[in-house]
Amino acid sequence: MNTYRVKKRKEKTAAVGKDVGKAAGRAPDRNSARRTEALLLRIMVYCAAALSASVIFIIIAYILITGVPHLSPELFAARYNRENVSMLPAIINTVVMTALSLAIAVPLGVFSAVYLTEYARRGSRLVALVRITAETLSGIPSIVYGLFGFLMFAVYFGWGYSILGGALTLAVMILPLVMRTTEEALMSVPDSYREGSFGLGAGRLRTVFRVVLPSAAPGVLAGVVLGTGRIVGETAALIYTAGTAAGVPGNILKSGRTLAVHMYALYSEGLYMDQASATAVVLLAVTALINFLSAVIAHKLINR
Secondary structure, three states, rough: HHHHHHHHHHHHHHHHHHHHHHHHHHHHHHHHHHHHHHHHHHHHHHHHHHHHHHHHHHHHHHHHHHHHOOHHHHHHOOOOOOOOOOOOOHHHHHHHHHHHHHHHHHHHHHHHHHHHHHHHOOHHHHHHHHHEEEEEHOOOOOHHHHHHHHHHHHHOOOOOOOOOHHHHHHHHHHHHHHHHHHHHHHHHOOHHHHHHHHHHOOOOOHHHHHHHHOOOHHHHHHEEEEEEEEHOOOOOOHHHHHHOOOOOOOOOOOOOHHHHHHHHHHHHHHOHHHHHHHHHHHHHHHHHHHHHHHHHHHHHHOOO
């Protein structure tokens, strides 16, 4: 009996040894396959990054090569006419349009995100509905926003083509973007910050404005910068709402073109192709300046 048990133990030990040997043989194969897969993925990422960088470099180089030689003082004259096709009024209109749109959209977007994150009950159907609606609105083409703005502000309100109508349309357009980015930034703030503030006796409102929002400021700023970039480069929605009148309007209820619309008008006429290329250079410089200033502000907010 004892001999039989010893024999069975030896057989089990031999079987276990064979299994261990097989597993040891398969382990290098699995590690090699994982290394190969990781290498392929890394190569794909590098290729995608190189392709994106190349496209951006080609676009910037083309704009600079075709536009910089045609920059002249006449393009920055105080008044627009058919001889100089000055872009200075369009630059002023762009600044006004951006300021009005951000003044409307940013407070609404930030406060909406604060309510959804800090005050609304988690898991609420209202929160889910608002999020789905915001994501849906973010994917609507700008031409649809332009048609909405034309029917609402130009026709129903009777404003016609106006800077105010264009600003309100752009505010509606960037509102979902500002709200979603702000909400994500607020959700990234650790709950320990809120608990510590409550533990020190601060109320919810003081906690939101003194603790949560300052911590989420870089994320909120990112949404504002994205919204600003969309405002500066928008054309379709503004053609239907703000119009294409050259010059600086006397008030916000009159028509005026932004820099992007000005460039589109010059290209569409086909008579001022060189000036349109120069306008593209200025538009590129404005966008780069906005990104640079936002990066500086974000760096100061993070390191303060």
